[in-house]
Amino acid sequence: MRKIEMDLAYFNITEQLKTLPIDEVWRRYINNDLRRCGNRWITRCPWHGGPDGDRNPSLVIYTHSNRWHCFGCGQGGSTIDLAMKAFNIDFKEAVQIMAADFGIMIIGSTPEERAEARRKGLFAKAKRELEARFKVKEGEAYQRLASLYRAVDQTLAEIKTEEDLELFGGLYHIATPLEHVLEVLRTGTPAERFAVLGDKQVRRWCGWA
Numbered sequence: 001m002r003k004i005e006m007d008l009a010y011f012n013i014t015e016q017l018k019t020l021p022i023d024e025v026w027r028r029y030i031n032n033d034l035r036r037c038g039n040r041w042i043t044r045c046p047w048h049g050g051p052d053g054d055r056n057p058s059l060v061i062y063t064h065s066n067r068w069h070c071f072g073c074g075q076g077g078s079t080i081d082l083a084m085k086a087f088n089i090d091f092k093e094a095v096q097i098m099a100a101d102f103g104i105m106i107i108g109s110t111p112e113e114r115a116e117a118r119r120k121g122l123f124a125k126a127k128r129e130l131e132a133r134f135k136v137k138e139g140e141a142y143q144r145l146a147s148l149y150r151a152v153d154q155t156l157a158e159i160k161t162e163e164d165l166e167l168f169g170g171l172y173h174i175a176t177p178l179e180h181v182l183e184v185l186r187t188g189t190p191a192e193r194f195a196v197l198g199d200k201q202v203r204r205w206c207g208w209a
């Protein structure tokens with residue numbers, strides 16, 4: 001096939017991908033957490049809000065224009081932009097994965113290339129699911145550690161007598177590391193947060209061990 005024909009075929013495929021129902025693409029790549037609201041869907045944005053998440057759903061999916069937009073972080077776009085964002089991949093990879101997932105043949109691609117795109121898609125999806133589960137776990141950990149910290153802090157503030165100090169003074173050794181863990185969960189990189197949640201002591205504080 002000549003170059004210009006290839007380009008045209010590729011353009012046709014990207015146009016087809018942009019017309020895939022956006023809510024279907026969302027369900028396939030993100031989650032089923034969509035609430036219908038007239039001719040649009042509302043959902044929580046997975047990309048902003050920190051460990052607590054986007055509590056008041058600020059992401060809107062428009063069926064008439066087949067586009068999405070988050071009023072919290074300003075991200076949005078077409079179905080292809082959604083796949084790019086979901087898997088953190090570039091345009092070309094997103095087109096390949098979507099074409100494989102939604103059964104649209106990329107003209108000129110070999111069976112091997114299609115199998116490779118499919119494999120990448122499955123891998124990226126598994127990675128995303130794992131990250132989503134980690135996020136839930138992390139939110140849960142944050143809530144528990146924060147309330148533990150409040151309890152410790154309150155108890156320490158109420159220490160008045162020698163006897164109190166003897167009974168509760170040991171809590172001073174918990175307050176500082178707890179504070180540090182909360183700080184990491186609020187501001188750390190994903191790797192740092194992951195490491196902190198794997199810590200034995202932290203797992204005990206969360207009641208997981």
Ligand SMILES: [Zn+2]
Nearest residue numbers: 045048070073
């Ligand atoms: Zn957002």
